[in-house]
Amino acid sequence: MEGKVISLSGKELRTIELSDAVFGLPINEDVIWYAVNNELANARVGTASTKDRGEVHGTNRKPFAQKGGGRSRHGDLKSNIYVGGGISFGPKPRDYSYAIPRKAKQLSLKTILSLKIQDGLVSIIEDFTVESGKTKDLLKVLSNVVDLKNPARTVLILKDDDPMIKRAARNIPWLSYLTYNRLRAHDLFYARKVVMLEGASAKLNEFYASETKES
Template sequence: MNRIVYSIEGKELRTIELDDAVFGLPVNEDVIWYAINNELANERLGTACTKDRSEVHGSNTKPYKQKGTGRARRGDKKSPLLVGGGIIFGPKPRDFSYRMPKKAKRLAMKSILSLKAQTDLLKVIEDFSVQSGKTKDLAKILQNFGAPERTVLILKDDDEMLKRAARNIPWLTYLSYNRLRAHDLFYGRRVILMEGAAKALSEFYASSEEAEAAV
């Protein structure tokens, strides 16, 4: 798959061949859904907590005698049937996270990248950095690629100055090529891929598959 490489001014420079094993696969919607839900589940805190009748503070004595009042039989004021009593089957702190198979996760990322490439939502730009670390300098570059909208910038390395500049742009998410997130990548309306990151992605997934085959 051939793609045009743009300069930071938005001008066409050259073409690059993207690896079909990463950017040209059939889109697997099921594994994408699985990966997104896995990330959302792993982010849940699971801190909701309620008290059952054994944890509610109160007396254990009967509020009134068993017979002769014409009222319902009550054991104590902590009964779940009374206001201020315990909660029946209420939530308790729990861990919602779970691990997703590595092969499935890699397939999900490659499916999303293929989806973006096939729908022309992916643009490849030359490698650049923001030496000043200022948000306004990065914003000027991004303006050359369209109006502000939910954008994902895939980096070729951990550029601290570039990350500092991107931190204050609310509609921009930056990801390293080897630490992609399915949720951000899938819902991004525009994906800007650095030229170096495109090559690194091909090598990263190729090396991962070779390692799995060796095992």
């Protein structure tokens, strides 16, 4: 599979080879759902907590006499049927995270990349950095591949941890930045535009294709 590389001025420079093992897979909706839900579960804080009747602060006296009143017996006002009482079967702090097989995670990322390629949502741009670290300089580069007047959710895939690009990108609300070897299925799947550095596409070919060979 071939991909077109765009210059910083928006002109087509050359074509590069994209691995079919990474960008040419059939779409597997099940594995995408599996990976996205795993990331959402792992991101849950899980700190919601309620008190049961044994944890509510209050008196232990009976609200009224056991017998003689014609009413149902009650032990104390901390029962869940009273306002201010305990909560029955309420949430307690818990860990929602769980692990999925590495091969399933890798397959989901490659499937999403293939899906974005098929939908024509991927642009490959020549390698660059933002030496100034300024947002306006990064936007000037992205303006050749993204409509800044009506920007959609965009993911920028980097070839390495470039601190200056990350510094420039953190003030752009519709832009997420990911390094080629630390992709997130949720961000990729919901992106309406994927912008890859040329070096990142080469490293994706090498990194995920090698995962396929090991399998």
